[in-house]
Amino acid sequence: RVAAAVAIREAGAVPRPRASRELRCRDVMRSDVECCAREETLATVSRLMRRRNVGFVPVCDDDGAAIGAVTDRDIVVRAVAMGRSPEQTNVGTVFTPELASCSPDDPLHAAEDLMEQHKKSRIICTDAARRPLGVVSLSDVARVEGVNRVARVIRAVSTRRPQPWP
Numbered sequence: 102r103v104a105a106a107v108a109i110r111e112a113g114a115v116p117r118p119r120a121s122r123e124l125r126c127r128d129v130m131r132s133d134v135e136c137c138a139r140e141e142t143l144a145t146v147s148r149l150m151r152r153r154n155v156g157f158v159p160v161c162d163d164d165g166a167a168i169g170a171v172t173d174r175d176i177v178v179r180a181v182a183m184g185r186s187p188e189q190t191n192v193g194t195v196f197t198p199e200l201a202s203c204s205p206d207d208p209l210h211a212a213e214d215l216m217e218q219h220k221k222s223r224i225i226c227t228d229a230a231r232r233p234l235g236v237v238s239l240s241d242v243a244r245v246e247g248v249n250r251v252a253r254v255i256r257a258v259s260t261r262r263p264q265p266w267p
Contacts, residue, residue: 123208123209123210124208124209124245125205125206125207125208125209126203126204126205126206126207126208126209126211126212126224126226126235126237127205127206127226127235128209128245129209129237129241129242129244129245130205130226130234130235130236130237130241131235131236131237131238131241132234132235134159134225134233134234134235134236135149135153135158136158136159136160136161136165136167136233137149137158137159137160137161137171137192138160138161138162138163138192139160139162139168139191139192139193139196140191140192140193141191141192142187142188142189142190142191142192143171143176143180143185143187143188143190143191143192143195144187144188146158146171146176146192147173147176147187150173156172156173156174157170157171157172157173157223157236157238158170158171158172159225159233159236160192160193160196161232161233164230164232165230165232165233166227166230166231166232167200167202167225167227167231167232167233168198168200169196169197169198169199169200170196170197170200170223170225171192171195171196171197172197175195175196175197176195179194179195180194180195199219200225201215201216201218201219201221201224201225202215202224202225202226202227202231203215203224203225203226203227203237204226204227204228205226205234205235207226209237209242209245209246212224212226212237212242213242213246213250213254216239216242216254216257216258217253217254217257217258220257220258220260221258222238222239222258223236223237223238223239224236224237239251239254239255239258242254
């Protein structure tokens with residue numbers, strides 16, 4: 102994970118100045134993460150999102166390992182807009198299986214680099230067994246980074262390619 106961030110910097114990214122104490126993901130991540138299973142309905146996950154005031158929920162397997170994530174946008178674009186009932190549609194039919202993750206002990210810039218590389222606005226922090234321990238979001242980055250760094254990450258994340266929808 103960190104190696105990928107280093108490779109991005111070596112490929113021509115501008116090096117950024119380091120603070121005297123480099124921030125780690127654990128310093129800014131939201132650690133009260135609640136997961137869902139592929140079998141849960143979109144209605145159930147939507148209520149979880151509303152109750153917790155989030156738009157992102159990691160999807161975990163039976164061992165608690167993250168296998169992807171479902172977002173409020175996934176629910177709207179891949180289910181509701183297609184006429185699928187949230188009460189009858191499972192998370193497994195709409196979640197995003199591509200998962201960008203890092204360790205809570207990784208430097209914050211590693212999560213930022215993953216956001217840029219994978220065009221994701223949230224990065225899951227996991228343990229060695231890929232169990233979610235926290236989430237670093239763009240808003241977390243905005244709270245602690247300088248305006249130029251924040252602008253760079255937002256610019257990279259927001260230049261997504263159009264996705265073909267079934």
